[in-house]
Amino acid sequence: MQTTAEPRTRLTPASTVHDVRPQDAVIELHGIRKGYGSGEKRVQAVDGIDLVVRRGEIVALLGPNGAGKTTTLDMLLGLTDPDEGAAQVLGARPAKATDDGAIAAVLQTGGLLSDLTVGETVRLIASLHGRAALDRVPEVLVRADLEKLVHRRVSKCSGGEQQRVKFALALVADPDILVLDEPTAGMDVTARRHFWNVMRADADAGRTIIFATHYLEEAEQFARRTVVMNHGRVVADAPTAQLRAGLGARTVAASLPADADADGILSSLRDRDDITELRMDADRLTLRAADSDAVAAALLASGARDLEITAPTLETAFTALTED
Known part of the structure; x- marks a missing residue:
């Protein structure tokens, strides 16, 4: 088994990837x-x-x-x-x-021969890569989860099943x-x-x-x-x-008890430089904070309950990076 080196981190555009070509x-x-x-x-x-x-x-x-x-x-x-x-x-x-x-691919474009069965399709493509690829067909059908579809015509396969056929075709050349x-x-x-x-x-x-x-x-x-x-x-x-x-801030949410000094809590939170998107819906407080642990400790000390801390998702990062 081979191990892999971690890629160098780049959170901003770069004109060069590596100064020296990695051996792997x-x-x-x-x-x-x-x-x-x-x-x-x-x-x-x-x-x-x-x-x-x-x-x-x-x-x-x-x-x-x-x-x-x-x-x-x-x-x-x-x-x-x-x-x-x-x-x-x-x-x-x-x-x-x-x-x-x-190098092989599973692409969105490109069709399959609808009159052939799944098994015939995989064997046909495997034959183009020689004897070793043909010997690999049974294993490939298992790995693509196609064993039960071998005799089904491609035209009768669903979109997801046809995608699995394309996956099998990509694997036959190893x-x-x-x-x-x-x-x-x-x-x-x-x-x-x-x-x-x-x-x-x-x-x-x-x-x-x-x-x-x-x-x-x-x-x-x-x-x-x-x-x-x-x-x-x-x-x-x-x-x-x-x-x-890398976005840093985490989302913190908590419920404030009925007898809590909500105005005082909100005022103290607004005085912090590391808090954004502070809002109050009914008795539920939600905010984003760079130091979520410190904010959580302060909320618990004030009597808050049902505390939740959520890390940024990849969707959040994706949106932040691709918004014009």
């Missing part, structure tokens, strides 16, 4: 730019990205629609070339890594890197949990996973590192837990 880097993007159209109609989809991903990392790529996520993934797969900058996958051009089966664009779209809760359990085990075994998703809870639960894009640029890159906590 499998994805390297330096100064990547990509635009479409010309003149006034030109759209700069990716506007100068520097990104290094190491072996065994699970990296979530987040951003609002139009942030440049899909274009970035397309360049990683060699489906399109950057206008400027350099992209390398496993030390080679992305297209070569794709041709060699070293790639070093998996690129996933909204991988669990259409899957039910059980299928999503199974999918991410498999992904976590793969990362522990050394496979690198980079995925784009709109399910922020998925990034929060499964990504060890989160990269946030906005307007074609990386606006944050850090371990997921640190990115979430």
